[in-house]
Amino acid sequence: MKTFLKIFTKALKWTVIIAASLIILALVVRFIGQRILAKTPEGGINESMYVDINGSKQWINIYGQDKNNPVLLFLHGGPGGALSYEGYPVLRKISDIYTVVYWDQRACGLSWSEDQAGTHVSFEQLFEDGEAMTEFLLDYFGVEKISVMGVSWGAVFGANLVLDHPEYYDRLYALSLIVDGMETQKAYREMVLELTKDDPEMHVIAENILTEQSQYDALTYDEQIAATLEQAKIDEKYQLYDSYEADFNTGFAMFFNPYYSLKDYYNLFRSTPMDVDSLDESFCYYYLISSGSYEIFSVLDRTDYEVPVYIIMGDKDYNVMTSVTREYFETINAPYKEYFEVEGGHGAPMLNSEEFKEIIHGIVAENGY
Numbered sequence: 370m371k372t373f374l375k376i377f378t379k380a381l382k383w384t385v386i387i388a389a390s391l392i393i394l395a396l397v398v399r400f401i402g403q404r405i406l407a408k409t410p411e412g413g414i415n416e417s418m419y420v421d422i423n424g425s426k427q428w429i430n431i432y433g434q435d436k437n438n439p440v441l442l443f444l445h446g447g448p449g450g451a452l453s454y455e456g457y458p459v460l461r462k463i464s465d466i467y468t469v470v471y472w473d474q475r476a477c478g479l480s481w482s483e484d485q486a487g488t489h490v491s492f493e494q495l496f497e498d499g500e501a502m503t504e505f506l507l508d509y510f511g512v513e514k515i516s517v518m519g520v521s522w523g524a525v526f527g528a529n530l531v532l533d534h535p536e537y538y539d540r541l542y543a544l545s546l547i548v549d550g551m552e553t554q555k556a557y558r559e560m561v562l563e564l565t566k567d568d569p570e571m572h573v574i575a576e577n578i579l580t581e582q583s584q585y586d587a588l589t590y591d592e593q594i595a596a597t598l599e600q601a602k603i604d605e606k607y608q609l610y611d612s613y614e615a616d617f618n619t620g621f622a623m624f625f626n627p628y629y630s631l632k633d634y635y636n637l638f639r640s641t642p643m644d645v646d647s648l649d650e651s652f653c654y655y656y657l658i659s660s661g662s663y664e665i666f667s668v669l670d671r672t673d674y675e676v677p678v679y680i681i682m683g684d685k686d687y688n689v690m691t692s693v694t695r696e697y698f699e700t701i702n703a704p705y706k707e708y709f710e711v712e713g714g715h716g717a718p719m720l721n722s723e724e725f726k727e728i729i730h731g732i733v734a735e736n737g738y
Contacts, residue, residue, distance in 0.1 A: 399624055399625060402624070402625035403625055403626070403627045404627075405625075406457075406625055406626075406627040407627035410433070410434040410435075410464075412434070412435055412436065413432075413433050413434040413435055413436055413464075414431055414432065414433050414436045414468060415430075415431070415432050416430070416431045417429070417430045417431075417628060418431075419480075420502065420505055422475070422498050422501045422502055422505070423494070423497055423498055423501055425475050425476070425480070425485075425498070426480065426482070427472065427473065427474065427475060427480040427498070427502070428453070428472070428473045428478065428479035428480045429470055429471060429472045429473070429502075430453070430457070430470070430471045430628060431468060431469070431470050432457070432460070432461060432464050432468070432469050432471070433464050433467060433468030433469060434464050434465045435465070435468075436468060438465075438466060438467055438468045439466075439467055439468065439512075439515070439516060439539075439738045440467070440468045440470060440506060440510050440512060440515040440516070441463075441467040441468065441469050441470065441515065441516040441517070441518055441542075442470045442472065442502070442503065442506060442515055442516070442517050442518070442527075443460060443469060443470065443471050443472065443518050443519070443523070444472065444474070444499070444517065444518070444519035444520070444522075444523030444524070444526050444527050445471075445472075445473070445474065445478075445519075445520065445522075445523050446519075446520050446521030446522040446523045446524075446545070447474070447477065447521070447522045447523075447654060447657075448474070448490070448492075448495065448522045448654045448657045449474070449476070449477040449490070449641070449652070449653060449654030449657070450477070450521070450522070450641075451473045451474070451477045451478025451479070451480070451637070451641070452471075452478075452520075453471060453473050453478045453479050453626075453628060453629070454478070454622075454623055454626060454629055454634070454637060455619050455622045455623050455626070456471065456622075456719070457471065457622065457626070457627075457628070458617050458622050458722065459617070459719050459722045459725060462722055462723075462725065462726040463725075463726060463729045463730070466729070466730060466733050467516070468510075470506060470515075472502060474495060474498065475490055475494060475495065475498055475653075476488065476490055476640075476653035476654070477640065477641065477653065477654065478637065479628065479629075479633060481636060481637075481640040481653070485653055486640070486653075487653075488653055489653060489654075489655065489656050490653050490654055490657060491656075491657070492657065492665045492666060495526065496526075496529065496530070496533075499526060499529075499530045500530070500533075500534065503515065503517075503530065503534070503537050503538075504537075507537065514536075514537060514538055514539040515537065515538060515539070516538065516539055516540045516541075516542070516738075517530060517531060517538050517540075517541055517542070518541075518542035518543075518544065519541075519542070519543060519544065520544040520545050520718065520719055521544070521545045521546075521547065521688070521689070521715065522547065523544075524543035524544055524545060524546040524547070525543075525546060525547050525548070525666050525667075525668060526666070527541055527542075527543060528541060528543055528546065528668045528671075529666055529668065529671075531674060531675075531676055531678075532668070532671050532673075532674065535674070535675035535676055538676055539676055539677075539738065540676050540677040540678070540679070540738075541674070541676060541677070541678050541679065542679050542681070542729070543678065543679070543680045543681070544680075544681045544682075544718040544719060544725075545681075545682060545683065545686060545688070545689060545715050545716070545717075545718055546680055546682070546689065546694050546697075547688075547689040547694075548667070548668055548669055548689070548693050548694050548697040549664075549667040549668070549669035549693070549697075550664065550667065551580055551581065551582055551664070551667075552669060552690075552693050553689050553690045553693055554578060554579065554580045555580045556690040556692055556693050557578065557687065557690055558575060558578040558580055560687075560690075561575040561578070561603050561607075562575045562576065564603075564607055565603065565607075568606075571602070571603050571606060571607075574599055574600065574602055574603055575603060577599070578600055579596060582664050590655070590656055604687070609687045610714075611683075611688070611713070611714035611715050611716050611717075612713075612714065613716055613720065614720065615720040615721075615722065616720065616721055616722055616723055617722050640652070640653070668697070669697065672697075672700045672701050672702055673702045673703075674701060674702065674703040674704075674706075675703075675704070676703065676704065677703060677704055677705040677706065677707075677736070678701055678703045678705075678706045678707075679706070679707050679708075679709070679732055680694065680698050680706075680707075680708050680709065681709045681710075681711065681718040681725070681728060682694055682695070682708075682709070682710050682711070682717075682718065683710070683711060683712070683713040683714045683715055683716070683717030683718060684710045684711065684712055684713070684717075685712075685713060685714050685717075686713075686714050686715045686717070687714065687715070688714070688715035689715065691710070695708065695710075705736065707732070709728050711724050711725075711728075
């Protein structure tokens with residue numbers, strides 16, 4: 370017995386030593402990688418700061434290879450879906466032609482703080498924040514206009530900003546654009562009714578998908594979430610979810626992220642639900658992700674743009690329904706417009722980062738700024 374304990378103790382000791390050594394090595398490798406990625410390009414810019422936006426400290430990073438390039442404001446999705454933890458490798462692929470401003474919107478990502486826990490964000494606040502952030506950037510860079518690029522919720526956020534304030538912007542890049550919540554629901558319902566016609570259980574769920582704003586308005590927020598979870602059963606069974614496979618290593622992007630400390634990652638996981646099942650009122654965007662909020666930001670009937678519009682969609686985007694966005698594009702009146710589709714789902718326009726790079730570079734090469 371004593372011999373066994375001696376062997377066990379020795380093995381445990383070496384296990385701890387090896388584990389500790391590997392952790393230290395990983396932290397050293399991470400530190401070196403972060404320092405490399407934190408470098409400012411020669412003649413360029415790499416600044417991170419907190420900006421006071423309507424009483425809230427909100428984080429931005431400014432990155433570009435030539436500080437004289439035009440400025441582009443990037444709007445992440447969600448709402449509340451910050452991409453600061455892994456999105457920088459994608460945006461840096463256009464940093465040779467744009468000075469890219471990445472912004473973590475109110476109460477999410479690096480803009481979240483302990484005192485915001487349990488508070489709730491409204492669309493009105495976000496639109497006011499968007500206006501204020503734009504005005505800050507115009508003043509900070511001393512320019513008359515900037516470009517705006519948004520993905521998913523960020524795309525319709527950007528569209529609303531451009532429609533309301535064409536004096537601030539020179540073009541819109543809309544990736545995975547959601548046009549209108551109810552139109553999306555109607556198109557999705559029509560698709561899954563056909564898909565589930567030989568599946569009685571799922572077909573009943575498909576028949577009960579809500580497609581009118583009045584139906585949502587009659588529900589409580591919890592009931593709206595429950596309806597979303599029920600609908601998700603179809604996505605799960607028929608694998609309509611995005612694969613979220615990227616052409617870059619998202620794990621490495623997170624591990625070597627030059628903007629995130631370990632504490633920042635801890636706060637990110639504290640403040641952001643990992644899936645729909647873990648949603649509760651502690652999430653600052655809890656009331657915004659309910660379908661009943663859709664009509665507030667719909668652009669279905671807003672088709673007259675005063676700036677060029679470029680839309681990039683995944684060809685199998687079942688989150689916002691590619692067909693709805695494609696039809697909306699046809700109704701747009703703009704000085705110039707162009708539509709692109711890439712292979713994949715809702716995240717495809719950014720996850721296919723090389724194709725994203727080629728599209729944006731192609732647009733600038735053909736049309737200038």
